[in-house]
Amino acid sequence: MLNKYPLWKNLLIITVLLIGGLYAAPNIYPEDYAIQITGTREVHEVDAALMERISQTLAQQGIVVKSSELENGSGLIRFVDSDAQLAAKASMHQVVGDDYVVALNLAPTTPDWLTSIGAGPMKLGLDLRGGVHFLLEVDLxxxxxxxxxxxxxxxxxxxxxxxxxxxxxxxxxxxxxxxxxxxxxxxxxxxxxxxxxxxxxxxxxxxxxxxxxxxxxxxxxIRDIETYAIKQNLTTLRNRVNELGVAEPLVQRQGRNRIVVQLPGIQDTAAAKRIIGKTATLEFRLEAKSGTSSARSELHSFRSDPERRATLEKDIIIKGDNVANAQASFDENGQPQVNITLDSKGGDLMARTTKGAVQRRMAVLFVEDKERTVYKKVDGEQVAEKIRYQEKGIISLATIQSVLGSQFRITGLDGAGESSELALLLRAGALAAPIYFVEERTVGPSLGAQNIATGVLSVQIGFALVLVFMFVYYRVFGLMANIALTLNLVLLVAVMSMLSATLTLPGIAGIVLTVGMAVDANVLIFSRIREELKNGLPPQSAIHAGFGRAFTTILDANVTTLIAAVILFAMGTGPVKGFAITLSVGILTSMFTAILVTRSLVNLVYGGRQIKKLSI
CATH class of the missing domain: 3.30.1240 (Hypothetical Protein, Haloacid Dehalogenase-like Hydrolase; Chain: A; domain 2)
Structure with missing residues (x-):
């Protein structure tokens, strides 16, 4: 029978639309302004007592807290607006001290039943939603x-x-x-x-x-060293951001000794701040022999037990920048470890040194540049002063049993979290110079809230005019095309959310183009149906012929556009990639809705009936 889909095909279409609706739903829930508190090391966990002290401090200052959460040793406090968020951050650092990272965040409000199936909101770029902005200073x-x-x-x-x-x-x-x-x-x-x-x-x-x-x-x-330090830090920061999985980040130099890092749509800003800002590396040194002068040796404590100490030679065998790869794993006793692979230079230095040091002990020294905040009263007001210092601690001290090469392992870490973080830092590359946070803020839309509101309004007006035109010009068929067009947008948002793609202003341009292409496909089909009716075909045959004969033209047009979008994605960067992704996804969803969904609706209204005239 003409214009009747089998049951399985109708069920398939309904299933796809339901899944699309579920995964698009998180985008209707707005995010909360929040502050996240995380320990600088795994041993510094946020507990209920610390959260209570923070809540009491905020209450005394009249800052309204929307809600607070404690999960996996990390705290999250939500606020009603950005003003309360910024005011709270200024006072919270005095409560938690330097052992904790206090970071601005945008916390999702997606219901648990949606997150349980992996559904989450679509990421928005800095030009739409904003994100987190870090200004870092390089200690040249x-x-x-x-x-x-x-x-x-x-x-x-x-x-x-x-x-x-x-x-x-x-x-x-x-x-x-x-x-x-x-x-x-x-x-x-x-x-x-x-x-x-x-x-x-x-x-x-x-x-x-x-x-x-x-x-x-x-x-x-000196200028060459400073230039190299900036370039190396830029490369390392980009590697660290890529390890975090941030979509379309911005890492670029600003002025002589500063670097700007912008992270759009990031959820765990505390982890990002900890990883990005950590200037940590490793030094491999031999334990000093008895009687070694103080000019050639120095005393260091163990990180896990500060009371335990060892005297090490000042000469460094290799440093963290000789590490080619690092992976976290567990040893035969289930303890965390980091498997190290050195580059050729590091392997040669390690082999040359350990060849004459068998049965001596070698230490792995963890070196970290940190910043301490001290509050002083100046003219009756508390002023924060940053004091920079270097912290060194022995991770492990083990006897060299045989000559070491380019592969070995580091043990003695405080937990799986620290081994994973250390492996990430070493794998991303060492910083050539310490970096310190000069400024941290959430970034609003770069074009301004008013411009974005105007842009959204223009899209809404354009979409509404298309809907009116299709309904007036094609009547019942136009109404079905409008339903399919709306479902197309739902599917597009759902796929973008599932892919964790970042939507930017160029991406919105891709959506607008997708709307036009989806309508264009329906126009081709409906125009073909009209021609078949003029040629004398009965309504059911005209519908069948219209969808069948217009399919080839629609396929050709969409495939050529898809090829162009793939080339844009491969060759472009930043905003161009955002436009290409949205356009590519939109082409696929519009093909589904313009052909299958519209056809299903037409079949539902006209299929299997004796009709003399079509409302087209």
Whole structure:
């Protein structure tokens, strides 16, 4: 029988539409302004007592809290508006201290029954919903000092290799001072260092009746180190953001020593702040032998037990920037560990050092640059002052049983969370210089709320005019096309939500284009039906012929557009990708609704009936 779908096909269409409605539903629930509190380490968990202290502080200051939640050692406090959110953040840091991360957030309000099936709202870009904005400052003087420390270790090794005895090596104001006990040895060292390090300013100097060789950085060398530090930090931050799975982030340089990070639609801003801002690396050092002078050794505590200490050599075997890959796992006893793979240089250095150090103990030193907030009273007002410091702690101290190569493992971590975080940091790459948060804020729509409201209104007016035109021009068939068009938008939003795609203003342009293409498909079908009626075909045959013969034209038009969208996605970046994704998804959903859904509605109204005239 003409114009009748089998039961299975109707059930399939209904099922797809119901699933689409379910996964599009979370987008009707607005998000709450919130603040998230998370410990800087796994041992610092947020508990009910801390949440109670925070609530009491906010109540005393007259800040209205919408609700608070405590889950998996992390706290979340919701507020009615952004003003309350910002006011609360300013006072909460004094309550929780530096052991916790206080981060701005936008918390979803999706019901549990929807989240239980994996349904969530569509992510919106910074130009639509906004997101989180971090302004980071790179400590460039520290980058120069770290580079000098690396060169100092190389110079020490070179002098020992040439059997040139030196007394001390100190770093002062971008200059290394190497002290010798004899002028003739100093002259030999001067020749060796000038030959090995032609890019440095190497010269002899006498002071305090001692013989020195100074190895200084030129202004150009300092600028090169600073430029490298910024570029390396940009690369590392981008890798860390990619590990977090943030859609369409922005990581770019601002000015001489600052970096802007914008994370649209991110849910766990506390984790993002902790991972992005952590300047942590590893240093592998040998335990100092008994009798080693204090000039060549230093005392360090264990991270897991600060009362336990060990004396390590100052010379560093390798650092975290020699790590090529790192993966968290568990050892044979179920304890967390990190499996390390070194690059070729790191593997050679490790093998060369451990070859002569079998049965000695080697330490893995965790080095982290941190910031402490101290509140002082100035003119009767409390002023926050940031104090920067470096924290070092031994993760493990184990005996070298055999020569180590490029692959080994690190144990002694505080839990699975810390091993995963350490592996992520090492895998993403080491920061060339410490970074500190200068500014943190939620970002509103870049075009302004009024412009976006106007844009949404224009889309609504355009959509309404299309609906009116289709109904007036095609009557009952136009009404069915309007229903299919509305369902197309629902499916489009559902697929975008399921794919966790980010919707931006260019993406809205893709939606508008999709609406036009979906209507265009129905216009082709309905025009074909009209032609068949004029050619004398009965109504049922005209419907069948209209859908059948217009299908090829619709398919050709949509496939060519889909090819263009795929090329845009492959070749474009940022907003272009957003437009391409929305257009591609819209093409697929419009094909489904314009052909199958519209046909199903036509069959429901006209199928299997004796009719003499169509309302078209």
């Amino acid at each position: 003087p520290k980058a120069v000092d770290q580079k000098l420390e690396n060169y100092a270790s190389e110079i020490k090794g070179k002098l020992r290799e040439e059997k040139l005895r030196y007394r001390t090596l100190d770093i002062e104001s971008s200059t290394m001072w190497v002290k010798f006990g004899d002028a003739s040895v100093r002259e030999e060292a001067l020749d060796v260092l000038a030959k090995e390090y032609p890019s440095f300013l190497v010269s002899a100097a006498d002071r305090d009746e001692s013989f020195y060789v100074t190895v200084a950085l030129s202004e150009q060398a």
